[in-house]
Each structure stands twice: as C-alpha cells, then as structure tokens.
C-alpha cells in the first residue's frame with residue numbers, strides 16, 4: 001500500500017470531566033473497582049454545544065495547523081466514528097465545510113468501531129494511491145456518552161468522548177504495512193448507535209477481553225512480519241486504550257513492556273479517537289519528536305481489528 005508519514009497530530013476533549021467518584025454517585029461502583037479492573041480514573045463527556053462533530057472539527061483543525069499546512073492542502077478526508085451526529089451528511093462532509101477543504105477529493109466516514117482510525121489510515125492510503133494527491137486527513141472521534149446506559153455499571157464506567165486527528169503525507173520510500181480483519185459475531189456483541197435513538201452500548205466484556213488479548217499480539221506480529229521488522233526495531237507500541245489489563249497482558253506476551261504506552265487513566269475508552277489521542281499525548285510529552293516507528297493496533301465492535309506500522313515525523317512540539 002502507498003506509504004504514509006504522519007506529519008501532524010491534533011486532539012479535542014469536551015469540557016466536562018467525570019471522575020470515578022462522580023460515577024459512583026450514579027451507579028453502584030467505586031473508584032477502587034474501576035481503577036483496578038480497567039486502569040481508568042476519569043473521562044470527559046460533552047456538554048452543551050459539544051458533540052462528535054464539534055470535537056472532530058476542532059481536532060482536525062489542530063492537526064492541519066500542526067502539520068504546517070492549510071485546509072486547502074488536504075487531498076483526502078476520512079473520518080472514523082460510531083457516534084456521528086447524523087446518519088447523513090457524513091461527519092467528513094461537515095468537516096470539509098467547516099474547514100473549507102476543497103472539492104474534487106474523496107471525503108467520507110467509515111465505521112470500524114475502535115479499529116476505525118487504523119482502518120481510516122489504510123483507506124486514506126488506498127485513496128491517495130487510486131486518486132492521487134499528497135496529504136490525507138484522518139480523524140477518529142466519538143461522543144459515546146450519548147450512547148451510555150447509565151444504569152449499566154459494566155459499561156457506563158468505561159467510555160468517554162474525544163477526538164484525535166492526524167495528517168499524513170504520501171511517502172514513496174516505504175509501504176504502509178497494515179493488518180485488517182473482522183470476525184463478524186452476533187454473540188460477542190458490542191452494540192450501539194441503532195437508529196432511531198435512543199440506543200445504548202451493550203457489551204459482553206469478558207468475551208471481548210478474550211478476543212482482544214488474542215488478536216492484539218497476532219495482528220502486531222503479522223504487521224512486523226510484513227514490515228520485516230522485529231520488536232527491537234520498533235520505538236513504541238500504541239494499543240487501543242480499552243483496558244490497562246489488556247495492554248499489560250499483551251505487553252508481557254510480546255516482550256518490551258516499556259514500549260507500550262498507556263493514557264487510559266485520563267480518558268477511558270474513546271473508541272476511534274483513542275489511538276490518535278495517545279499519539280497526541282506522547283508527542284506533547286516529548287516522546288515523539290524525531291522519526292519514529294510506532295506499532296499501533298485497534299480492536300472492538302464488529303468484532304473488528306486493525307494493526308499498522310505508523311511512520312512518524314511530527315517534529316518538536318510548538
């Protein structure tokens with residue numbers, strides 16, 4: 001697949017911070033249970049005037065600016081979400097309008113749940129290859145708080161709202177190595193977003209946990225094999241932030257646990273936003289200032305998964 005280099009990153013968080021203690025006033029839970037079983041300490045929910053669309057627009061604007069580009073430079077827009085404000089128009093089209101991105105380029109949403117950002121990255125690579133162009137904007141964003149059953153303590157404590165965005169530049173020097181898959185499964189369900197609303201996310205957490213700890217190492221091993229690399233040649237590993245115990249388990253299985261980044265404590269599970277949100281925080285923390293190779297993997301509703309080797313060139317934090 002056409003190679004991509006990530007040259008800009010952005011993120012947006014809504015204004016309302018919700019701690020585990022806040023949730024313990026709504027459902028029968030505790031800070032101790034949530035932090036021990038998931039690693040989550042807080043998450044953010046949209047308030048008045050905030051939604052999936054507003055978060056995505058804000059993250060995308062930041063990513064384009066951080067890439068040193070203007071919206072007119074963008075040649076392809078892919079948005080990954082399971083919680084768009086409308087079925088149509090797509091969030092990508094609304095983003096195009098808000099930022100003033102030009103016409104005659106591919107602009108669309110995709111739904112691959114928590115694997116969405118990496119599915120979006122692969123889609124952008126394909127679009128640039130087929131349709132031409134140099135720069136792709138890929139965004140993952142969610143307002144999952146809209147889809148929460150606040151009576152179901154097994155799910156409502158897990159999710160949060162956020163958006164993360166990346167700008168990729170076409171790179172002829174290296175292929176994009178990805179591993180995309182899906183295990184269509186109606187029994188191990190993660191549901192949400194059924195229209196008409198109201199609808200809520202339901203999840204068989206134990207089954208998804210088992211799926212995740214199986215698919216993460218196998219997907220990442222396939223990506224490394226495709227790239228001809230071993231773990232010692234990888235700078236960082238970024239897993240979809242669904243549960244700290246899942247990440248720790250996989251880090252142990254794959255070796256090099258010090259390369260596995262976690263920020264789930266700050267945001268909870270933000271589905272399609274979680275991988276770019278982690279990359280944004282790493283960049284801000286000074287961990288991504290040079291040319292890095294990052295293995296990333298997403299997994300979730302469907303059940304879908306996506307692994308990828310991301311080549312980063314973000315430069316110093318401005």
Ligand code: UT7
Nearest residue numbers: 028029030033037114153154157205206208209242243300
């Ligand atoms: O992004 C999409 C991908 N999603 C995931 O990767 C999620 C994967 N699954 C998980 O992360 C975990 O399975 C959960 C965090 C969802 C659940 O953790 P668990 O360790 O698998 O707990 P469990 O479901 O086995 O429940 C253990 C106990 C139960 O009580 P009993 O039956 O042992 O008395 C639950 O009722 O914990 C109880 N429980 C809670 N207690 C306090 C479940 N949720 C809560 C809660 N607070 N919020």
